[in-house]
Amino acid sequence: MKSFDFFSTLMPTSQQNILNNCEFKIIPQGMQLYAQGDICNGILFLTKGRVRVVRQNENGQSVLLYYFSQGEQCNVNFTSSYNSAPAVGTAIAETQLEGYDIPVELVAKLFIEDKEFQRYVFDQYVKRLESMATVIEEVRFLSLDTRLLHWLQSQEQKEINISHEQLGEIVGTSREVVSRILKSFEKNNILKLSRKRIELL
16 A cells, blocks of 8 residues: 555654455456445455446447546445445456455545545545546547547557457447447458457557
8 A cells, every 4th residue: 555655744653553354365267356235345456457337238339438447446436335336337357456455444434534635535525527428528529439449540559459349349339330340440451350359550
């Protein structure tokens, strides 16, 4: 927990309470941290890796809400745990994760008693709102194929290991639509397709 920027700003008693009660966890890639509708009972503070949070519709399709990564925690996780309310999304480990799980009772106590911890939590909400506002803006003003291409080009590598179903979750459409768009990209020599792998040209 000492690697989090906010930790050094907390009151000494808050720091000690966290160190005494946090549990270090390693979570494998692809694991579901919690599902939409679950009531979370602990809050994960991530020190390594990246998590994708998606919202599933009644028709079975999903849309990306946001990512969270090193130095962050999940707002859906926090809200569900803090309010004992069903989670409004599903969180999936995109990579192997490392982090600290803190009991919700302690988080609630810190949120009330330590202004610096409260500031950290609100900062996380601001980041998530900005991220979701960007998603809404893209859905409203950009075509699906443009959004898909933008996402592929925003990745750090030319070879991307991802399924068409996962891409559908990210851009908010079905696997079949994603496959059709990707095939048109391949036809126009933008990328090359193979099983669960996309190579940008």
